[in-house]
Amino acid sequence: MLVDSPRIAELAERPGDLAAFWAEVERRGTPLLEPADDGSRVVTFVWRGTPGTTDVLLLANRLTDRDNLAASRMRRLPGTDLWHLSYLLPDDYRGTYQIAPDFSGQHDADNAHWQRLMATARTDPFNPDTVDTGRNGLASSVVELPAAPEQPWWRPAGAPAGRVSEHRLTSTILGNSRSIWLYEPREASEGTLVLFDGNVWFPRLSFQHTLDNLIAAGAIPPVSAIGVDTIDVPTRRRELGGNPDFVTFLTAELLPWAGQRLGASPAADRTVVAGQSFGGLTALLAGHLAPDRFGNVLCQSPSLWRAQHLIDAYPAGRDIRLHLSVGRYERDMVDHTRALRDHLAHQGYPVSLTEYTGGHDFVCWRGCLADGLIELTGARDHLSHVDG
Template sequence: MVVAESPGVAGLAAHPAALPRFWAGVAERGTPLLEPAGPGRHTATFLWRGDAATTNVLLLANRLADRDDLAPSLMRHVPGTDVWHLTYLLPDDYRGSYQIAVDEAAHTEPPDNAYWQRLMAAARTDPFNPRTLPTGRSGRASSIMELPDAPVQPWNAPSGAPEGEVVEHRFTSEILGNERSLWVYRPRPGGAIAATAGTDGTDDGTGGLPLLVLLDGNLWFPLLDFRHTTDNLIAAGRIPPMLVVGVDAIDVPTRRRELGGDPRFRGFLRTELMPWARRRLGATRDPAQTVVAGQSFGALAGLDAPDLFGGVLCQSPSLWRAPETVDAYAAADTRLRLHLSVGRYEGAMVADTRALTGVLRDRGIEVTHTEYTGGHDFVCWRGCMAEGLAALASRPTR
């Protein structure tokens, strides 16, 4: 990432009469403004239309903004105009989310957590960009930017595929001492909700449907509407009809504690959630047909039970939080199948994930490893989730 200058903005100070035409063009084209900048690269110019009272504008772009040094993320003001702008030089396949915060850049020192939380609460979407997606744990929307060669994400939108059913359940955990929502997706192959083992809601022992345990379910189902992705993948034959249980993270402190290595969470998965899914939903008892998926801290929880899940879909794992996870997998059952993905803008996570991939392959464990041009971002994860599920489904169990 390089901060650059936009030819389309640079001359406005000398030609204020061009402002109405400039803003009319922005409203028509939308933002960010993309301009070719040599082979494989574009400049992306972000804009804010200020007023006489505007003192500063921060561009909070996922993993382009440095939380410890926000000065480079301050938009530049074109003197004598209402134009605030910031331009990045980016690869043609970049995808990411961003927000804009106005008159909030009061700190010159590295911001503390309280300031960062206030900044996030004040940030807003880009009024010139209609494309948004909920990307925060609170469900607040961010704007989406995609450069021309960003990988296509064909599985996210409704397509007319037979629609599965999503039902929210409340689940009380004695091990964790809390209550949470579970969102259960049941497929509808051929237009009828898929049958489960045991018509009275009990497991008759004959097997049952494959199961995906999806962490951070409170984002994937109510906000990202993950059922469309699952519907489309099943209809296209990329994955078998399967149950999905989306597990609510409850709140940020609970998520950090449980998904960041709390051994009780593994006990919850093993002795409470999985038996419930088999008994109530008719989920398979076969670990080879059971997949767990998570992001960041959630990826650790997926990596933390190698004997419970035969498939693991691990996105942007926070391996610095629990380095012993690598050792656990070095001794794991070689029948495991894993799909690891990480963004090239995720700093040390890139090297950590590559190292984990090497450990797994040296052990003889099946693993696919993909890297995308983006950051720690649901805008990227939702497409990678679909591709990861398809990759795991295409690899036969051993």
Template sequence: MPREVDTFLTTVPPGKGRALRPDRTTGPAVEALIAAVAEGRADLPGFWRTVEERGTPLVERIDATDQCAVTFLWRGGNELADVILFADKAADADSYECNRMERIPGTDVWHLTYRMRADWRSSYAIAPVPADPSAASPGPLEEMAAIRRRRSLARAEPADRPAIARWFDAMAHAVPDPRARERLDASWSVVSLPDAPPELWRDAGAGAPGTVEEHSFTSAILGNTRTVWIHEPARRPADGGPWPVLVLLDGEQWAGIPVFPLLDALIERGDIPPMVSILVSAVDFPTRTRELACHDPFVAFLDEELLPWASEGRRLTSDPEHTIIAGQSLGGLTALYAAHTAAHRFGRAISQSGSFWWPAPVGADGETERLTRLLAQADRLPGRVHLSVGVHEWRLLEPTRRLRDTLAQRGAAFDYVEYNGGHDRACWRAGLPDGIVALTGGGARSRTVPAGDGAARTRHA
């Protein structure tokens, strides 16, 4: 098997996709509108004025429960064949029908209500699918969406492939919700229900702005060139000592949010100490799938090339206890792998939605969950780890729990969080500050806070 094919196969998650399956209901506001339409007394302009004032989705508590009716809306008429909600990255044959909005007859109101636990958070987009296919040309799918399309179709039964293709074809029309209260970026809106974990970056206010340098860095070890951002806050270390360091993988994603004002604000408020943050881009998808899969040359690049280079002209710590590496998905796998194989440099690791199923058995002679096995056998464990995973991450949840159990059995120091969400940058954005605080906030404390549906927060000394 050619090396590039083998690498790709080992980074395809095992198992079929499983889309989000919330209970569908009808929210009180839409129920009232449906009744008013039936009785001929509907004030549609007034309804849309209220929606504009409240923002979307409409969130209405369901009495005496921990549930909310979450109503997504779109305004349109006969020019639309369908309106599809995209609030989950997984896809299966039922995705299109399960996420299809209904139109109140005779109105311009399209609606879809989920019954969700009140701590849910998700990014989402809405696809208005034109009735006349020639009326609007859909944009091309983003790179990751196109890859997920190919992967989903490859896994699917032949009879299911047309339905899955229809889902991804609709995704090409997806746009942010124009009335959303929150935005993630130019493509995605965010819904955060009332009991969703608080976001430190929202409460921190504004901090004195630091400096951000953007560099092009060529690695002799890896033989490629990538963009690297270095953020240095305005506030200096209190003792005049060297800078603590945060290395953040998939740096282009975080630079685009952007993460720098968040770090400035958290440092200004004292939630985290002053530290230099180094954001490392992934170059492109093929490079990412190779380098962020327990790839020793990539860890060597970070340790032997990137950090020494970043130290030129600024005094960065060489103490692993004050050096954090953080990543998400394959980056989360790599963050923990770096803390395992280069513990002399990375003493702290944040892994959000880590791909601990890796490698996929189809490309690795049946092997899977390699890092969990390595940690079970290791002579030395990572110094401190912060793990988080969403309860809707069907392929990641159980592998992450098994890795957690392995760390616990070995007596490792770690934090573990399960949140009510999916494989989602909105959840990672909310959780990253918590991870940094946990790994810079002093000694470990043991605590477990139930969060429902098997979710929990645990800290082990």
């Protein structure tokens, strides 16, 4: 919800304090956080314009509405170089954002306009916390409010490092070639993780550090990981949008190929398939079509609008465990994911659901992915487990 910032209101009454305000911003960083009566926070995003700046847009994950970009136009404090926009957010919010300054044009939602807009976006120069997910070729700034769930696993912490190697795999089934990242733990592997969007998780987000830390802490057993490149956006939509041929590629080509290089092909109960968005949909489809290969499904923010029949597709009686997660700012995805959880539970599946205060966002998924691995692999009687 958009609100007014008390701090900016004070500044409007005393514009002579602007230099001190900018000095404070440079010292403390952004966004500005102010307490609200209900325990929420007034979160104010700012931009320092130039004399020629005429328009600034905030592009915040799932706060900005692509169909109503005008609502995300930052406001200029009259007679100053300060542009600002404030939201009232729960104290456990986490998300990413970019800022698009000096953009001229209509604030409509057609794809060509959106691509031009994204080309002007950049990180917040006053916020040192960034994450690189490859969005429009640039990093995004990160905002984490004080009560946001801890994410203790993703930072390098000196744990014994597994080995990551990049390979090329040509698929006869799909008729293309792609990069594959293989992670091999220092200890003998006891399972396998198949992870979509490997081109983001390994070269950009260094997910191997999460695996190193989880294994070293005993939160999960030693597991190998297979990061699957999505090649490009059109290929991702075609292959991960509920495509049975892609599941055939996983079972008939990828797993045998990776098993030869990793020296093991674990049973289904020790194999996890994981993905986000379209990848979450495909993880769900893989468990449905190939339960003999994937006994654990880690499904994050699944794009069930693309294939709502999967909500009711799982029959009773299969030996599959599922962990779901979704952000409270993901609109219809929340209801779809809850409906999926309810159906799976009714069918007798061990299923858990985590809802976090955030959006469709890798900065949220990186923590929930680790939590899901702990949930699916750390709780088995025959595998080690600690609370994490």
